Structure formats: C-alpha cells, structure tokens
Amino acid sequence: MLSHLPILQVILPLLGAPACLILWRPRIAWAFSFFISALAFIISGLLLKQVWQGGEIVYALGGWEAPWGIEYRIDLLNAFLLLIVSGLSTVVLAGARQSVAREIPAEKQTLFYVAWLLCLAGQLGILATGDAFNVFVFLEISSLSTYTLISLSRQREALWAAFQYLIVGTIGATFVLIGIGLMYMMTGTLNMADLAQRLPEVADTRTVFAAYAFIIVGVCLKLALFPLHAWLPNAYTFAPSVVTAFLAATATKVAVYLLIRFSFTVFGKDFSTFDVPLHSIFIGLGLIAVFSASTVAIMQRNIKRAIAYSSVAQIGYMIIGLGLGSVLGLQATLLHLFNHALMKGALFMAMVAMMLRIGGITVDDIAGLGKRMPVTALAFVTGGLSLIGVPLTVGFVSKWYLVSAAFSQGMWLVALLVVLGSLLAVMYIWRLVEIMYFRESPEQAPRGEAPLTVLLPLLLLVLGNIYFGIDTRLPVSVTEAAASSLLVEAYQGVQVGGAK
Amino acid sequence: MSVLFSHYNYWVVIVLMMIGFYIVIAQGNLVKKLIGLNIFQTSVFILYISAGKVSGGTAPILADGITLYSNPLPHVLILTAIVVGIATTAxxxxxIIRIRDTYGSVEEQDVRAAEGNRKQESC
Structure with a gap:
C-alpha cells in the first residue's frame, strides 16, 4: 500500500470526480470531495516524510519500467508542492459549502465539486509525473476544469473571462506540446530523467533551443508572468469566491513548478544560460511585474481584483528568485511558493467570508468592516501584512531570502527594487485597511461574522501565516535541500554531457 | 530548394500554425476564434505525425517479410492530444452558447461594449 502512494495521490481525486456525480446531493458531494482532498493531503504528507528520510521515490505505472512505461518520480521539490496544493485545496474546500450554496445555482453545485476534484487531480498529476507528455495531459485536465469552475459563477462577466482564459490557456498548453514534440524528435524519449541525460548531447541544435523556447513561453502563459498576465485579473475577479481562493493558492504554483522542473531538471541549469540571457530576462520581467501590477492594484475599486493584480506582482518575486539562478535564489522562490499559497489563501478566504455576509466585494461594501466583521477584517489585515512582508509573518521570510540572495550575488539594485516593491504593497493594503477600519459603515449594512465553517479554515490559514513566519524550520529545511539538489543534479547532467 | 521540398510537411505545419494563430488574434467572432484555435492545434498534430514517419517504413503492424516500421508512439500521443482538442472545442x-444567451451576441466587440457600459453604470 505504502509503495503505491505516488499514484494513489492522483488517482483518488480522478476517480472521486465521477463518484461525486453519482452521489448527486450537493451536501454529500461536498463532504465526499472534502474527504478525498483530505486523503490526498495525508498521502502527500506521508510522501514528503518518505522522501525526506529515504530519498527520491520512483514509481513505474502499471509495472512497466521507465523507458517504456510512464514513471512517477517524487523528489523533495514535488513532494513539497504536492503538500501545498492538496493542503490548500483541503482547507479551502472545508469552508466552501455555504459559499458554493450561495454563489452557484443549485443544479450545478454537484458538478462544481466534480470539476474541483478534476482540477485537483490535474494539478497533483502535473506535480507527480516524471513523463513529459503526461505533463501535457494533466495540464489540460486541470485547465479545462479550471475554465469550467470559473464559468460556473453567477456573474455574467465570468463567462467572458473563462472564454478568454480558454483561448490563452490552450495556446499555452499547445506551445508546451510543441516543445515536448521537438524534444522527442531529438532524443526519442519522453521520460524526464532520460531527457536530462540525452539533451546535453544535442544541446547545440536549433531544435532543442526552439523546444526550450516553446516550453518556457507556454508555461509562462499559464504562470501569468508579465506581459502574459492579461487573463488572470478577470478570471480571478469573476470566478466564484472559493475558486479564486483555490486557484490563487495553487494554480500558479504548479506553473512555477513546471518552469523549475523543465529549466533545472530537464534542460539542465547551464543550458538555461546558454544562448539567451534568460537570467536577466526573468529578473527584468519579474521586476516589471512587481511594479506594474502593484501600481494597478492600488487603484482598483473591487478588492478581489486588487488582490488578483497583487498575485501577478507576487509571481514576479518568484520569477526574480528563479532568475538569480543560485541555490539561495531558488530557495527563495520555493519558499515564496509556500508562503504565497498561505497568504493568498488567507486573503481570498477572508473575501469568501465577506461575500457570504455582505454579498459584495467593492470598496463601498467593505467600508467599516472592522466593526461589522471584526474577525474577518483582522484576518484580512494579517494576510495583508504577510503579503507586504512584515516580520513575524511568512511574507517576511521569503522576502528576506530573496533580498539576501540578490545581495550575495552583488545585485544591489535588484535587492533595493524588491524592497521598494514591498512599499507598493503597503500602499494597496493600507488603503483597504483604512476603508475597513476608519470609514463609516453604510446604513443598514449587514453585520455579523460568517458561519464557523468558513471562519475556522480562514483562521487556520492566518495562523499558518504567523506560525511559519516564526517557526521556519519545516519550509526552510525542505526548500534548502530541494534547491541544492536541483542545482547539483543539473550541474552533474552538464558534466555527463560534457564528458562525451 | 531541397530544404523546401524534402521537408514540405513541416512547411505545411508552419503555415497552418500561423493561419490558426492569426485567426485567433484577428477575428472578433468567437466561433471563428475557436476554429482558428482548432487549426492551430491541428498543425501540431501534423508535426508529431511527421516526426513518427520513417521513410520506407510501413504501418506498425507485425507481418511477415516486413522489417521497417514507422514509429507508432507519436501517433498514439496525438490520439490523446486530439481528444484534448475535442474537449477544449466542446x-x-x-x-459561446452561454455568452450568446447572456449578451445576445458572439462578437467580441459587442461583449466588450456591454462590459464597458456596465462598468460605467456601476461607477
């Protein structure tokens, strides 16, 4: 049983989805999908423990050995991300029932949970698999269900947002498919470990270069890296509240993982710097993302949209860490993946609570919220502080690592700009705090907290923000080991190729 | 010239890809956009299938007297990709049907205009 954990992780939600359809009653479907998601979370916890103690796990699907069959490969990097994705899905799902009941037409609620489980299965599949083509299949499973989840919202703009996302997402996924095809042409293999060994031999060809370019651009579309981010604000703003919480906490993380996996494991670290100054491109785009998206976030009336733009900015920080290309920089990126999931989870979960109680999410709706919904408002502020990077929150930890990574490479300007970017976050968060605490509530405004089932997951996320900001042992030690093993592995790959 | 003709299927791929891409970007009609997306995806299918062809090889079915087979794996992969493409189109x-129901149009400019009006009203 324990040896089958890597596949169980993916197969449970995949089979759970049609089972959910049979159960039909929304309340039972909710309980069932929560149960499945929680199981996936427990499995990912066990996997992380196994990998931490015993090293990489290789699982041959259906007993077919690697070059012929598909293999799942769990190392520290994807075990860590599996934990983030399944954990956040579980927490958000725990608080989802009332919000779904309110925001989604009754006859579609069961289908909503079906799409959720499929989306979870797709994301976990992308993370677990060691086969390049399998990545594409799972990418499409998660994307198609994401479009569905967004379009289930009652707001009519959601349809348009979902359609735009469908066009852009399909182009991105097709680019990834082209890249995988070109790699297959050159090497005759789809297995990532095999690819890593064989690509250095043909690294100088234009085909491999084109493959890398297609994959990077395709993944960056999914990632919403500036300037390919245009689909994200609309999709996040108009999606049902819980979907936004789920997507913001997980979807972009999975795309960042793909970028790391393809750049460092498959192509090898030194290939990334081969012909184009990819490092400077990533750092440059990351910085532009931080500044442009944060500035736009300051001016939004809809606070969901403001925090969605802030997501684009936070992705910028992750890409800067990646662009630094050092162990410390990569560790900062991985830490920020974890921390950003916690803070965006908390912020969007607070909005789930607001939406449930006051039915709107513009600056007018939340005026005086500090008095009307004190717990939710406080949770929102804590998430916001974490987003800014105030000490004793998780946001501080990853910013600290990012800044010190930039310093250690002598990039003073980058470090300075990262800190300046945080000041912009202070502006858009402070504006919301001011509205919530120092403005009078509208007359006859609804008051009272959201039900406990929503508040408890929210508080759990907020506590996570504070706890992992103080006791940083788990994320820091895991990310440190993951980052150094990635870079060392990539280095060895180049050695093998060079020794030929 | 030999580059042009010996790899003509790759040229077809590139041309189809650009046609599809152009339609996605330039067309305002949502259905046409989706058709463009289909052409774009189809070009990638041809790319994969071309890569699987071994010159002189036959279909990968075991038979007496045949030693050279085309590579069947890209074909199998593309079957999966075709299924994905159908799901995306569906x-x-x-x-689009729901967009038509709510906005009464399948033209991008009409939908955008409707969005713009609503924003002004709510401000």
Whole structure:
C-alpha cells in the first residue's frame, strides 16, 4: 500500500470526480470531495516524510519500467508542492459549502465539486509525473476544469473571462506540446530523467533551443508572468469566491513548478544560460511585474481584483528568485511558493467570508468592516501584512531570502527594487485597511461574522501565516535541500554531457 | 530548394500554425476564434505525425517479410492530444452558447461594449 502512494495521490481525486456525480446531493458531494482532498493531503504528507528520510521515490505505472512505461518520480521539490496544493485545496474546500450554496445555482453545485476534484487531480498529476507528455495531459485536465469552475459563477462577466482564459490557456498548453514534440524528435524519449541525460548531447541544435523556447513561453502563459498576465485579473475577479481562493493558492504554483522542473531538471541549469540571457530576462520581467501590477492594484475599486493584480506582482518575486539562478535564489522562490499559497489563501478566504455576509466585494461594501466583521477584517489585515512582508509573518521570510540572495550575488539594485516593491504593497493594503477600519459603515449594512465553517479554515490559514513566519524550520529545511539538489543534479547532467 | 521540398510537411505545419494563430488574434467572432484555435492545434498534430514517419517504413503492424516500421508512439500521443482538442472545442462552444444567451451576441466587440457600459453604470 505504502509503495503505491505516488499514484494513489492522483488517482483518488480522478476517480472521486465521477463518484461525486453519482452521489448527486450537493451536501454529500461536498463532504465526499472534502474527504478525498483530505486523503490526498495525508498521502502527500506521508510522501514528503518518505522522501525526506529515504530519498527520491520512483514509481513505474502499471509495472512497466521507465523507458517504456510512464514513471512517477517524487523528489523533495514535488513532494513539497504536492503538500501545498492538496493542503490548500483541503482547507479551502472545508469552508466552501455555504459559499458554493450561495454563489452557484443549485443544479450545478454537484458538478462544481466534480470539476474541483478534476482540477485537483490535474494539478497533483502535473506535480507527480516524471513523463513529459503526461505533463501535457494533466495540464489540460486541470485547465479545462479550471475554465469550467470559473464559468460556473453567477456573474455574467465570468463567462467572458473563462472564454478568454480558454483561448490563452490552450495556446499555452499547445506551445508546451510543441516543445515536448521537438524534444522527442531529438532524443526519442519522453521520460524526464532520460531527457536530462540525452539533451546535453544535442544541446547545440536549433531544435532543442526552439523546444526550450516553446516550453518556457507556454508555461509562462499559464504562470501569468508579465506581459502574459492579461487573463488572470478577470478570471480571478469573476470566478466564484472559493475558486479564486483555490486557484490563487495553487494554480500558479504548479506553473512555477513546471518552469523549475523543465529549466533545472530537464534542460539542465547551464543550458538555461546558454544562448539567451534568460537570467536577466526573468529578473527584468519579474521586476516589471512587481511594479506594474502593484501600481494597478492600488487603484482598483473591487478588492478581489486588487488582490488578483497583487498575485501577478507576487509571481514576479518568484520569477526574480528563479532568475538569480543560485541555490539561495531558488530557495527563495520555493519558499515564496509556500508562503504565497498561505497568504493568498488567507486573503481570498477572508473575501469568501465577506461575500457570504455582505454579498459584495467593492470598496463601498467593505467600508467599516472592522466593526461589522471584526474577525474577518483582522484576518484580512494579517494576510495583508504577510503579503507586504512584515516580520513575524511568512511574507517576511521569503522576502528576506530573496533580498539576501540578490545581495550575495552583488545585485544591489535588484535587492533595493524588491524592497521598494514591498512599499507598493503597503500602499494597496493600507488603503483597504483604512476603508475597513476608519470609514463609516453604510446604513443598514449587514453585520455579523460568517458561519464557523468558513471562519475556522480562514483562521487556520492566518495562523499558518504567523506560525511559519516564526517557526521556519519545516519550509526552510525542505526548500534548502530541494534547491541544492536541483542545482547539483543539473550541474552533474552538464558534466555527463560534457564528458562525451 | 531541397530544404523546401524534402521537408514540405513541416512547411505545411508552419503555415497552418500561423493561419490558426492569426485567426485567433484577428477575428472578433468567437466561433471563428475557436476554429482558428482548432487549426492551430491541428498543425501540431501534423508535426508529431511527421516526426513518427520513417521513410520506407510501413504501418506498425507485425507481418511477415516486413522489417521497417514507422514509429507508432507519436501517433498514439496525438490520439490523446486530439481528444484534448475535442474537449477544449466542446467546452469553448458551450461557453459561446452561454455568452450568446447572456449578451445576445458572439462578437467580441459587442461583449466588450456591454462590459464597458456596465462598468460605467456601476461607477
């Protein structure tokens, strides 16, 4: 049983989805999908423990050995991300029932949970698999269900947002498919470990270069890296509240993982710097993302949209860490993946609570919220502080690592700009705090907290923000080991190729 | 010239890809956009299938007297990709139906205009 954990992780939600359809009653479907998601979370916890103690796990699907069959490969990097994705899905799902009941037409609620489980299965599949083509299949499973989840919202703009996302997402996924095809042409293999060994031999060809370019651009579309981010604000703003919480906490993380996996494991670290100054491109785009998206976030009336733009900015920080290309920089990126999931989870979960109680999410709706919904408002502020990077929150930890990574490479300007970017976050968060605490509530405004089932997951996320900001042992030690093993592995790959 | 003709299927791929891409970007009609997306995806299918062809090889079915086979793996992969493409098209079309129901149009400019009006009203 324990040896089958890597596949169980993916197969449970995949089979759970049609089972959910049979159960039909929304309340039972909710309980069932929560149960499945929680199981996936427990499995990912066990996997992380196994990998931490015993090293990489290789699982041959259906007993077919690697070059012929598909293999799942769990190392520290994807075990860590599996934990983030399944954990956040579980927490958000725990608080989802009332919000779904309110925001989604009754006859579609069961289908909503079906799409959720499929989306979870797709994301976990992308993370677990060691086969390049399998990545594409799972990418499409998660994307198609994401479009569905967004379009289930009652707001009519959601349809348009979902359609735009469908066009852009399909182009991105097709680019990834082209890249995988070109790699297959050159090497005759789809297995990532095999690819890593064989690509250095043909690294100088234009085909491999084109493959890398297609994959990077395709993944960056999914990632919403500036300037390919245009689909994200609309999709996040108009999606049902819980979907936004789920997507913001997980979807972009999975795309960042793909970028790391393809750049460092498959192509090898030194290939990334081969012909184009990819490092400077990533750092440059990351910085532009931080500044442009944060500035736009300051001016939004809809606070969901403001925090969605802030997501684009936070992705910028992750890409800067990646662009630094050092162990410390990569560790900062991985830490920020974890921390950003916690803070965006908390912020969007607070909005789930607001939406449930006051039915709107513009600056007018939340005026005086500090008095009307004190717990939710406080949770929102804590998430916001974490987003800014105030000490004793998780946001501080990853910013600290990012800044010190930039310093250690002598990039003073980058470090300075990262800190300046945080000041912009202070502006858009402070504006919301001011509205919530120092403005009078509208007359006859609804008051009272959201039900406990929503508040408890929210508080759990907020506590996570504070706890992992103080006791940083788990994320820091895991990310440190993951980052150094990635870079060392990539280095060895180049050695093998060079020794030929 | 030999580059042009010996790899003509790759040229077809590139031309189809650009046609599809152009339609996605330039067309305002949502259905046409989706058709463009289909052409774009189809070009990638041809790319994969071309890569699997071994010159002189036959279909990969075991038979007496045949030693050279084409590579069947890209074909199998593309079967999966075709299924994905159909799912995407189906989802896209159903979204278009709902967009038509709510906005009364399948033209991008009409939908955008409706959005713009609503924003002004709510401000």
């Amino acid at each position: 989802l896209g079309l159903s979204l």
